[in-house]
Amino acid sequence: MKKLHYIAAFALGLSAAACDVLDKEPSNQWESSTAIQSYDDLVYAVNGVYESQTGAIDNGTNYRGSYAGDFTLYADMKGSDYECFGNNNMATDVSRYQATPSGSVSADNFYKRFYLSIARINKVLEGAKEAGLEGEDVDVQLGELYALRALFHFDLARLFARLPSTVDNWETEPGIVLSQETHESDYIGERATLKATYEAIIGDLNTALGYLQAATEPNNGHINYWGALALRARVYLYMDECGGTDYNSLALADAEDVINSGKYSLYERDDYAGVWGSEYTSESIFEFQVTSLYNPQRNSLGYYTHASGYGEAGLSDSFVAFLQAHPNDVRSTIIAEETDGYSGMYSQKYPGRNGEIYVNNPKVIRLSEVYLIAAEAAFKTNNPDAAGYVDDLRCKRISGYTAGTTTSVTLEEILDERRLELNGEGHMAWDMWRNEKSVKNPYVTEEIKYDDYRTVLPIPQSEINVSNGILVQNRDY
Secondary structure (H helix, E strand, O other): OHHHHHHHHHHHOOOOOOOOOOOOOOHHHOOHHHHOOOHHHHHHHHHHHHHOOOOOEOOOOEOOOOOOOHHHHHHHHHOOOEEOOOOOOOOHHHHOOOOOOOOOHHHHHHHHHHHHHHHHHHHHHHHHHHHOOOOHHHHHHHHHHHHHHHHHHHHHHHHHOOOHHHOOOOOOOEEEEOOOOOOOOOOOOOEEEHHHHHHHHHHHHHHHHHHHHHOOOOOOOOOOHHHHHHHHHHHHHHHOOHHHOOHHHHHHHHHHHHHHOOOOOOOOHHHHHHHHHOOOOOOEEEEOOOOOOOOOHHHOHHHHOOOOOOOOOEEOHHHHHHHHOOOOEHHHHOEEEEOOOOOEEEEOOOOOEOOEOOOOOOEEEEHHHHHHHHHHHHHHOOOOOHHHHHHHHHHOOEOOOOOOOOOOOOHHHHHHHHHHHHOOOOOHHHHHHHOOOOEOOOOOOOOEOOOOHHHOOOOOHHHHHHOOOOOOOOOOO
16 A cells, blocks of 8 residues: 555646646656566556546645545436535536636546546556566556556546537547657647547547456456446547547447456345445446545535535426426435535435445446447437337336336436436536437526537636647637
């Protein structure tokens, strides 16, 4: 543990490779060849990358922006189904659409944390190369790094760029700054096109899959071959039919491979209510590990989603009514009224472990989502199997449901199924917008359409200011 702390702390000193988000030691000054000399050193360094998304940044004082807190709830708080009851102003710039270039704590922290994590990855990859490490076990570690770099770039793109399916020309639409190598501390990156952004993400996932050939068994807290494949299916679904290519067929093929692998199984109905306080359950393809020592404190999933915490991720009246319209569906029961603080209805997906509300593993991708990716991709390619994937899921969720009942589905039904299954796990607003639909947030009078400028966050003004005109702000900010 001391060695892991050392590598992680050292990595925290790296400047973000794509921008000047941290005034810290330049990444090119790290003697990576001496920091990584063995396979064990590489493992410790890779663990540090995972930890960068669960604990603190800024010398241990800032816990904002991680998968273990703000980020996982982002798309739900922007959507129709969640509502901010608290008034602590931890996530109000997100949930109430108040982000501005100079006044968005959330945008600043997302930008900083993700690029910092990517900077770590680039330095570890550089260190492993300089050390000349080889072998199957080394390949697995490298595969994890490439998969994580793809994931972090993808989520940066969802935050700070338009969704590919919503733009007229992704070859000219701005994407994000890509960070795929180490840079001098004064390096200022230019935004790639949206097309180049997504091609880079797919490229890293393809590389990861090549390295992860031996990592086909579930590996708690780490991404394996099937995790990278499931993430590629998700990315392909977002790419839709951009540039005339049918990415939905590719999403379906990847999703089917994951499902047919037999490595994971859908939760049984009787087990569903109890899985949320547990780690590494049968559906968990990839989740970050959060512990009593490594957690986001009050900026955690549990603290946001309970009345006794910040109460900034409660359930909207319309969503409660939607759930209550499905009384035989076990997914409608994972809510409760809470009055010990900011009163309201709350999801019970983040109860904490061992009495610690801060300690919840974010489930980055579950088998249920893969079934729903398959259903949506099949629907969009006129594949008759679309209904079957929804039917399989409903068999595990609805009391008295008879297999084969669902023989056809619409896109709206698939999206409703995603709301039932995946609420609170980071999908709602993006699911609607990428399908050119609107959301009705409880705090905004008008519907937020898919082409509204507020569907993306502003690039922090501090980054624009130091870029000497290289970085271009998102439109209407």
